[in-house]
Amino acid sequence: MKKEEVLLKKVRELNDTEGDERGNTATILTEKKEVGPPVDAATAKREMFVRSRRSFLVGGAAALVGVFGWRWMPAETKYNLLRRTFEFNEKVSQFFYRPSRLAPEFPPSRISQRRVNGMIGIDTELDRAAWTLSVGGLYGRVDDLVLTLDDIKALPRTEMITELKCIEGWSIIVQWAGVRFSDFAAKYLPNTTDGSRPDVAGSPEKLVPYVSLSTPDNGYFVGWDMPSVLHPQTLLAYEMNGEPLLPEHGAPLRLASPTKYGIKLLKRIGRIEFTTERSRDYWAESGYDWYSGH
Amino acid sequence: MKKQLERKHSLAIRWLHWVNFPLLTMMIWSGMLIYWANAVYSIRIFGTAFFHFFPPWFYEFLGIPYRLAEGIQLHFFFMWLFAVNGLIYVVYLAASGEWRAILPVPGSFGRAIQVALYDAKIVKKLPPHGKYNDAQRIAYTAVILMGAGSVITGLAIYKPLQLAWLTSLLGGYEWARWEHFWLTILFVLFFVVHIIQVAMAGWANFRSMVTGYDVVDADPVATVPDLPESEGVRV
Numbered sequence: 325m326k327k328e329e330v331l332l333k334k335v336r337e338l339n340d341t342e343g344d345e346r347g348n349t350a351t352i353l354t355e356k357k358e359v360g361p362p363v364d365a366a367t368a369k370r371e372m373f374v375r376s377r378r379s380f381l382v383g384g385a386a387a388l389v390g391v392f393g394w395r396w397m398p399a400e401t402k403y404n405l406l407r408r409t410f411e412f413n414e415k416v417s418q419f420f421y422r423p424s425r426l427a428p429e430f431p432p433s434r435i436s437q438r439r440v441n442g443m444i445g446i447d448t449e450l451d452r453a454a455w456t457l458s459v460g461g462l463y464g465r466v467d468d469l470v471l472t473l474d475d476i477k478a479l480p481r482t483e484m485i486t487e488l489k490c491i492e493g494w495s496i497i498v499q500w501a502g503v504r505f506s507d508f509a510a511k512y513l514p515n516t517t518d519g520s521r522p523d524v525a526g527s528p529e530k531l532v533p534y535v536s537l538s539t540p541d542n543g544y545f546v547g548w549d550m551p552s553v554l555h556p557q558t559l560l561a562y563e564m565n566g567e568p569l570l571p572e573h574g575a576p577l578r579l580a581s582p583t584k585y586g587i588k589l590l591k592r593i594g595r596i597e598f599t600t601e602r603s604r605d606y607w608a609e610s611g612y613d614w615y616s617g618h
Numbered sequence: 619m620k621k622q623l624e625r626k627h628s629l630a631i632r633w634l635h636w637v638n639f640p641l642l643t644m645m646i647w648s649g650m651l652i653y654w655a656n657a658v659y660s661i662r663i664f665g666t667a668f669f670h671f672f673p674p675w676f677y678e679f680l681g682i683p684y685r686l687a688e689g690i691q692l693h694f695f696f697m698w699l700f701a702v703n704g705l706i707y708v709v710y711l712a713a714s715g716e717w718r719a720i721l722p723v724p725g726s727f728g729r730a731i732q733v734a735l736y737d738a739k740i741v742k743k744l745p746p747h748g749k750y751n752d753a754q755r756i757a758y759t760a761v762i763l764m765g766a767g768s769v770i771t772g773l774a775i776y777k778p779l780q781l782a783w784l785t786s787l788l789g790g791y792e793w794a795r796w797e798h799f800w801l802t803i804l805f806v807l808f809f810v811v812h813i814i815q816v817a818m819a820g821w822a823n824f825r826s827m828v829t830g831y832d833v834v835d836a837d838p839v840a841t842v843p844d845l846p847e848s849e850g851v852r853v
Contacts, residue, residue, distance in 0.1 A: 353718035355748045358625040362836035368621035372833050375623075379829040383636065390640060406691040413694055420780060427779045428786060487791055489778065492686065493656030495791055583779055611687035613694070618779040 403611075414615040423555055427582035427618070430485045435565055436496035440572045444606070445544025446592045450571045455540070457577060461532060461598030463513040463522050468595070471512075473576050476560060479503040479511060484557055484580075491585040491612065500580040502561030506554045514550075514598035528554050536603030537579065540594030547603035552583045552617055560593070585616045620836035626749070626826040631716065634707045635827065641703055642805065644696040645768075649802055651689025654682045659799055671799075697772065704765045719749040722759055726752040737818075761808050764801050771798040 363371070397405075457476065458468040482504045489495040506524060509531075513522040516530045524531065528550060535553045538545035552558060561580035562569055569575035574591025581589060587607045597603070608614035627635075654677055660667040677683050711717040729745040733753035736744045744751060750758065774785040774794040788794040816824055826832040 352723045353721065353748075355718045356715065357749075359834070359837065360623040360625075362620040362622050365619070365621045368623060368833045371623060372829070372831065375829045375831055376825060383828055386636075406695050409695040409698075410691070417777065417780070422780070425780055425782060428782055428790075487778075489791060490656075491690070493652065493795065494658070607687075611691060613690065618777055 410613045410615065414613075414617070417615065417617055418549070418551070421551060421617075423551060427486050427557055430487070430497050432485060432499065434497045435485060435499050438498070438565065438573070439494075439496050441490060441492075441586065443572065445539030445541060445590075446571065446574065447543075448541060450575055450592065452576055455576050455592075457593060458595040459512055459597070460595065461515050463515050469512065473562065476503055476508070476577060477562065479507050482507070482559060484559065486557060486580075486582040488580075488582070488586055488589070489618070491587050491607075491616065498580070499565045500559055500561045501563035501566075502559040502577075502580060504556060505558045505560055505579075506556065508560055509554060515600075517600065524554065532598045532600045534599045534601065534603050536595075536597045536599050537590045537593055538595050539590065539592050542594075544590060544606050545604055546579075546588050546590045547605040547608070547614060548584075548588065549615065549617070552581070555581065555583045557582055583618055585618075587612060588616055621833050622836045623831045624834045625830060626832050627830045628714065628716065629830060630710050630714070631707075632827060632830055634703060634710065638700075638703055638707070641696055641700045642809075644692060645700050646802055646805065648689045648692035648696065650680070650682055651685040652693060653799065654689075655686045659796065671803075694776075697769075700765075701769050704762075704769070708762060720755055720758045722752065722755045726755055729753075730756050737815075757808065757811075761805075764804055764808070768798065768801045768805070771795075771801060 394402075455473065457471045457473075459471060460468045462469055480503065481501060483499065483501045485497060485499045487495050488498050510524045513524065514535075515532045516522050517532055518530065520530060522531055531550050533550050535548045535550060536545065537548065558579070558581035560577055561574075562577055564570070564573050564580075569578060571592075574589075574593075577593050578591040579589040579593065588605075602614070605614050607616075650672075653671075657671060659671045661669045661671075711720065729747070729752035732741060732745040733747075733751045735741040737753075770784070771788060771794050773781055774788050775791065775798060778785040778791045778794070785791055785794055788797060822832055
């Protein structure tokens with residue numbers, strides 16, 4: 325038999341057994357097919373065995389390192405790794421942060437049913453008449469300044485209808501009225517890092533970088549970064565959904581802001597302090613992200 | 619019959635594929651720890667909850683309750699690895715030309731239905747295909763889009779103020795969370811089908827994803843000895 329006939333016979337056999345299974349979609353995108361030289365079955369089997377042994381050993385070792393490396397990593401090492409990742413994520417967030425970006429605001433028709441989620445730090449009865457706000461870390465002052473609600477209300481009033489997002493995953497739309505924190509800081513000047521006179525609007529980067537807020541009983545405390553505090557939608561709020569704050573919502577004065585999760589929106593603020601150190605945070609101490617910023 | 623070793627999967631694809639497995643597992647696991655804190659989604663038919671995600675026994679069995687903080691820690695650690703691995707995968711497919719084996723082509727959807735009928739043993743013949751059949755092409759491309767979707771909807775939930783435009787584009791914060799959840803369910807469904815298909819395809823197919831190679835019958839054309847080029851026969 326001539327070689328051509330051998331070839332044609334084999335091609336016919338191939339076509340009969342495999343039909344037109346191959347070559348359709350492959351030819352459209354000129355898909356590559358890489359095959360080694362033809363060898364006898366025993367050689368192929370041996371070569372495949374060698375390749376399998378190597379690949380399964382390498383793959384198995386990698387899997388063991390991955391699984392047991394993670395499982396046997398000391399709890400403290402793992403905690404630090406995840407904590408440092410939060411801090412890394414925070415740096416990335418702050419790199420992209422622009423104070424000019426605003427959270428969406430909503431029409432009054434979208435205001436949700438109110439929702440109370442936690443009474444930590446506000447589980448004692450509120451004495452409205454006795455309430456005052458202490459402010460520490462002010463420029464040119466060593467001791468706390470003590471303010472009343474009227475002092476706060478004397479500042480420009482701002483209203484917004486924004487989405488409050490709980491770290492648990494739910495959200496509600498709330499109408500707030502109060503004082504922009506930036507207006508408050510422009511009146512009661514925070515310290516600067518270099519001791520120069522503060523210019524809150526002009527050079528906020530010179531202000532001390534952190535703000536600490538706590539309830540009068542110190543049962544709940546949060547730490548904020550200065551850029552988020554000075555965001556135009558961060559308010560010291562005294563009204564919610566058109567009426568004065570109820571005790572369970574943080575009367576007489578609370579934080580309201582779409583820049584962070586609800587865990588950061590301290591109710592019944594007793595003290596505000598501008599600090600150079602990253603301040604303590606109730607939920608960060610339970611493993612949540614200190615920054616928790618949006 | 620002579621045999622040949624066929625190179626099925628490149629080293630990069632195998633590593634990216636297998637690394638993705640624990641990464642996606644950790645993303646879904648930590649996602650469940652987070653989802654538990656506000657488990658609000660159900661399958662509703664005519665307004666009646668048909669199946670709630672998830673029933674209490676499910677959470678108890680897996681030990682999920684009250685681990686929100688841990689879930690967030692894990693999610694925002696593994697998200698980087700998951701996203702980077704996925705990005706390398708896409709760049710590699712594009713640069714190596716291996717996208718040719720994966721992208722659906724005209725006619726893929728029609729042939730994919732035939733593949734499904736073949737898998738269901740309703741028709742006897744698998745439609746013509748290259749390295750992957752058309753159902754695989756659609757599935758493997760879709761899963762890349764799902765990965766991108768998970769990253770995008772995740773970012774919209776993670777930074778709904780700095781990325782407010784993106785969150786709005788997805789229908790708002792609540793919708794973005796809903797979309798993120800359902801993409802995860804799709805991943806789980808993909809995984810289930812993938813495992814069944816791999817089990818049905820057999821050992822050699824599974825082994826090829828580890829070793830990169832499979833043993834195939836030698837191409838008869840290539841085994842014809844000493845065919846002078848001038849006498850070549852068109853086939």
